[in-house]
Amino acid sequence: MYIPVIGIETHVQLKTETKIFCGCANRYGNAPNTLVCPVCLGLPGTLPVLNEYAVELAVKTASALGCTISNKSVFARKNYFYPDLPKGYQISQYDEPMAKDGWLRLSGHRTEKKIRISRIHLEEDAGKMLHPEGNIEISESRIDLNRCGVPLVEIVTEPDIGSPQEAYEYLSRLRQILLYIGVSDCSMEEGSLRCDANISMKIKGSDLMGQRTELKNLNSFKFVKKALEFEINRQSELLSNGEKVIPETLAWDETLSGIVKLRSKETSEDYRYFPEPDLIQLTLKDQDIKRIRSELPELPDQKRERFISDYGIPENNAAALTSTIELAEYFEEAASHCTDNKKLSDWILSEILNILRENRVSIKEFRISPEKTAGLVELIGSGRISGRIAKDLFREMVRSGNSAEKILSDSGLELISDPVDLEKIIEDVLGSSPEEVLSYKNGNVKIIGFLIGKAMKETNGKADPVLLNKIMKEKLDNCT
Ligand code: ADP
Ligand code: MG
Ligand code: ZN
Numbered sequence: 001m002y003i004p005v006i007g008i009e010t011h012v013q014l015k016t017e018t019k020i021f022c023g024c025a026n027r028y029g030n031a032p033n034t035l036v037c038p039v040c041l042g043l044p045g046t047l048p049v050l051n052e053y054a055v056e057l058a059v060k061t062a063s064a065l066g067c068t069i070s071n072k073s074v075f076a077r078k079n080y081f082y083p084d085l086p087k088g089y090q091i092s093q094y095d096e097p098m099a100k101d102g103w104l105r106l107s108g109h110r111t112e113k114k115i116r117i118s119r120i121h122l123e124e125d126a127g128k129m130l131h132p133e134g135n136i137e138i139s140e141s142r143i144d145l146n147r148c149g150v151p152l153v154e155i156v157t158e159p160d161i162g163s164p165q166e167a168y169e170y171l172s173r174l175r176q177i178l179l180y181i182g183v184s185d186c187s188m189e190e191g192s193l194r195c196d197a198n199i200s201m202k203i204k205g206s207d208l209m210g211q212r213t214e215l216k217n218l219n220s221f222k223f224v225k226k227a228l229e230f231e232i233n234r235q236s237e238l239l240s241n242g243e244k245v246i247p248e249t250l251a252w253d254e255t256l257s258g259i260v261k262l263r264s265k266e267t268s269e270d271y272r273y274f275p276e277p278d279l280i281q282l283t284l285k286d287q288d289i290k291r292i293r294s295e296l297p298e299l300p301d302q303k304r305e306r307f308i309s310d311y312g313i314p315e316n317n318a319a320a321l322t323s324t325i326e327l328a329e330y331f332e333e334a335a336s337h338c339t340d341n342k343k344l345s346d347w348i349l350s351e352i353l354n355i356l357r358e359n360r361v362s363i364k365e366f367r368i369s370p371e372k373t374a375g376l377v378e379l380i381g382s383g384r385i386s387g388r389i390a391k392d393l394f395r396e397m398v399r400s401g402n403s404a405e406k407i408l409s410d411s412g413l414e415l416i417s418d419p420v421d422l423e424k425i426i427e428d429v430l431g432s433s434p435e436e437v438l439s440y441k442n443g444n445v446k447i448i449g450f451l452i453g454k455a456m457k458e459t460n461g462k463a464d465p466v467l468l469n470k471i472m473k474e475k476l477d478n479c480t
Contacts, residue, residue, distance in 0.1 A: 001204045002201040002202065002203060002204070002235075002236055002240075003162065003201065003202060003203075003204045004162065004163060004164075004199060004200075004201055004228070004232050005159045005161075005162070005199065005200050005201070005202050005209060005210065005212075006159060006161035006162070006163075006164075006167055006197060006199050006228065007157050007158060007159035007160070007161065007197075007198045007199075008156075008157050008161060008167060008170060008171070008195055008197050008198070009154060009155070009156050009157075009195065009196045009197075009198070010154070010155045010171070010174060010193065010194070010195040011125075011152050011154050011193070011194045011195070012061070012152060012153050012154075012155065012178060012183070012184045012186070012192070013026075013125065013150055013151070013152055013184055013185075013191070013193070014026075014054050014057045014058065014150075014151040014152065014153060014183055014184055015057070015182070015183060015184050015185060016051060016053050016054050016057065016151055017053070018051060019040055019051065019124075019148075019149035019150055019151065020048075020050065020051050020054050020091075020124050020149055020150070020152075021039055021040070021049060021050065021091065021124060021149055022037050022039035022040050022048070022049070022149055023037070024036060024037050024039075024040055024149065026151065027146075028190045028191075028192070029190075032130070032142070032143075032144035032145075033143075033144060033145050033146060034146065035146040036145050036146065036148065039149070040145070040148045040149035041086050041145060041148070042086040042087030042088070042148075047278050048091065048276075048278055048279055050279060050282070051151060054122065054151035055122065055282065055284070056292060057151075057153075057183040057184075058098055058099075058120070058122045058151075058153045058183075059098070059099075059284065059288075059289060059292045060181050060183055060292055060295075060296065061120060061153050061155070061178065061181065061183050062098065062099035062102065062120045062153075063289070063292060063293040063296055064177050064181050064296055064299060065099075065102035065104055065117050065155070065177070066102040066103050066104075066117075067099035067100060067101060067102035067117060067120055068099065068100050068101050068102075069098065069099045069284060069289050070096065070097070070098060070099065070100070071283060071284050071285070071286065072096070072281050072282070072283055072284075073093055073097055073098040073121070073122075073282045073284075074093060074094075074095070074275055074282070075091050075092070075093055075122075075275070075276040075279045075281075075282065076091075076092055076094035076095070076273045076274060076275055076276055077089040077091060077092075077273065077274055077275075077276050078091075078092045078094070078271045078273055079271055080266075080270070080271060082126070083129060083143055084127035084143055084145070084148075085126045085127070085148075086127070086145065086148065090123060090124060090126060091124050091276055091279070092121065092122075092123035092124070092154075093121035093122060093123065094121075094268075094273045095273075096281075097120065097121035098120060098122055098282065098284075099120040099121070100118065100119050100120075101117070101118070102116070102117035102120065103115065103116050103117055104117060104157075104170065104173055104174060104177070105173070105301060106166065106169045106170065106173060107169055107173055113166070114160075115157050115158070115160045115161060115166075115170050116157065116158040116160050117155060117156065117157055117158070118156050118157065118158050119154075119156050120153055120154065120155050120156070121153065121154055122151065122152070122153055122282075123153075123154060124148070124149045124150065124151065124152065125147050125148065125149065125150040125151075125152050126148060127144055127145040127146070127147050127148045128143070128144045128146075128147050128191075129141060129142075129143055130142045130143070130144060147191075153183075155174065159198070159200075159209070164224070164225040164226075164228035164229050164232070165225065167197060167224055167225065167228055168221050168224060168225045171195060171221050171224060172221060173300075175193060176323065176324070177299060177300060178193070179324060179325070180297060180299060180300060180324075180325050181296060181297060181299075182297075188219055188220055188221075194218075195218055195224065196215060196216050196218070197214070197215045197218060197224060197227065197228055198212050198213070198214050198215075199212055199213060199214075199215065199228060199231050199232070199235070200212035200213070200235070200245065201232070201235045201236060201239055201245070210235075210239075210245060211244065211245040211246070211247055212247060212265075213231060213235070213245065213246075213247065213248050213249070213250050213265070214248070214249045214250065214265060215227050215228070215250050215251070215259065216249060216250070216252075216262065217251040217252050217253075218252055219252075219254075223252050226252070226257070227252035227259065230252075230257075230258060230259060231259060234259070246264070247264065248261055248262075248263070248264055248265055249261075249263050249264070249266070250262060297325065300322050300323075303322040303328055304318045304319050304322045305318075307321060307322060307328070307331075311335060311341040311345070312341060312342070313341050313342055313345045314342070317342075317345040317346070317349060318345075320349050321345060321348065321349065324363070326362065326363045326364050327348070327363050330363050330366075330370050331344070331370075333370035333371070334348070334370035334371065334373050334374040335374070336374075337370070337378075338374035338377050339378065339381065340377060340378075340381050343377050343380065343381060344373070344374065344377045347373065347376070347377050351391065351394055352366065352368075352373065355394075355395075355398055367398065368394075368397055368398060368401075372403050372404065375403055375404050375405060376393065376394060376397065376404040379404050379405070379408070383415065383417060383464060383466075384408070384414055384415055385408065385414060385415055386415060386465065388461075389415070389461075389462075393407055393408065393411075396411075414462070415462055415463065415464045416459050416463050416464060417464035417467055419467065419471060422455075422463060422464070422468055422471050423471055423475070425455050425458050425459060425463070426455055426468075426471055426472055426475050427475070428458070429454050429455045429458065430451070430476070433451060433454065436450060437451075437476065440476050441476075448473065448476065451472060451476075452468060452469060452472055455468060455472065
């Protein structure tokens with residue numbers, strides 16, 4: 001019985017103003033080859049100067065992932081030929097990376113499964129090839145070097161991931177944390193988060209690792225899952241037929257729903273790594289590492305636990321509300337104006353998320369302030385409006401930007417909950433329905449539903465349903 005063994009390498013573009021070794025802007029979407037200079041083009045005689053802020057963001061990343069950060073690390077040249085790499089080498093880190101031995105816990109309150117992170121290192125990005133396939137503007141392949149020298153951290157896991165689903169969870173959690181700490185946009189479309197998956201099969205219970213392949217071109221987390229499932233089947237079949245897995249670099253092809261071979265798997269010898277002679281070693285002082293660590297925001301796991309204990313909301317709600325830092329902040333701000341945290345959390349997770357999805361906006365762009373949302377939830381709690389009406393009212397808040405109180409007083413949507421008003425309406429209804437009243441007296445208690453319906457209609461649905469029920473019953477039982 002074979003089981004999959006998976007390790008993931010993730011490249012994350014850091015959100016700096018400028019590139020890692022020169023002053024060119026680090027920006028996506030500019031016209032090709034407009035954000036370049038002699039340094040990032042690799043012209044002879046130029047020298048790299050390390051961007052301090054890129055280092056800061058890398059330390060932040062490593063701290064959030066529980067790594068041990070080295071006081072000393074070394075840049076190295078990774079040599080290979082490709083058209084998008086004008087220097088003929090990439091400046092990376094090799095045998096002395098910036099950080100080691102971290103971990104990431106997979107989602108969930110009680111999940112104990114941790115994925116170990118073997119290393120995190122800093123490196124520069126390469127340029128980008130543009131091909132006529134899928135790009136109608138060009139009729140031949142071209143090269144855009146704007147991305148050359150964009151700062152990256154590479155995050156490498158131990159082969160601890162046991163299934164495509166775990167791979168998906170690992171990446172989702174990683175992305176969540178990176179967004180929390182604000183080091184990257186983590187946009188797969190824009191390529192600011194890219195991952196490769198290494199996979200082999202081993203016999204269950206054995207320590208012996210199988211031969212692995214590396215999957216590239218995984219443009220979404222969904223593709224990661226699909227590609228891994230495909231590759232698990234392929235390798236299992238090979239092995240059960242007594243054939244061998246060949247170490248290869250493969251690419252996922254979504255249109256084929258299959259994999260294509262890129263090249264046989266390179267080994268580190270192929271890259272002829274050697275220390276980068278143009279950069280001194282990277283030295284990090286303990287006090288700087290400590291400062292950066294102390295500036296980390298509260299991370300998703302801690303925040304979720306705190307939401308459960310401080311606000312008394314269910315675990316699922318706490319997990320969903322802490323999915324992004326912006327949503328969590330919205331909830332906390334609203335909760336400071338609200339007495340019913342559970343109702344507030346339900347409201348945000350159903351009504352607000354629905355509206356955001358419909359309008360394709362983020363919570364940051366949402367026009368209803370947390371305080372106004374809290375105001376609405378308070379109104380529902382006070383019984384002045386029904387849940388049904390609250391939904392309409394909320395839509396009106398989104399449309400007009402007004403508070404719930406203001407719309408309510410302008411519109412007359414407020415529930416009629418004055419017993420005197422309701423009694424009058426009920427008496428009218430009973431007076432005009434002598435047959436039904438008689439039927440009730442004769443034991444047909446179900447007819448009360450009809451009478452309540454009639455009263456509700458009289459009030460255009462605005463009667464407080466609980467109170468209406470109570471008074472109706474009293475009137476019927478007391479009238480002779
Ligand atoms: P490379 O030099 O090819 O990048 P690394 O040693 O850096 O290789 O490992 C890259 C990734 O491959 C890591 O995430 C590691 O956990 C994973 N890996 C290594 N060996 C195996 C294996 N036999 N099966 C699955 N994944 C593996
Ligand atoms: Mg690698
Ligand atoms: Zn440059």
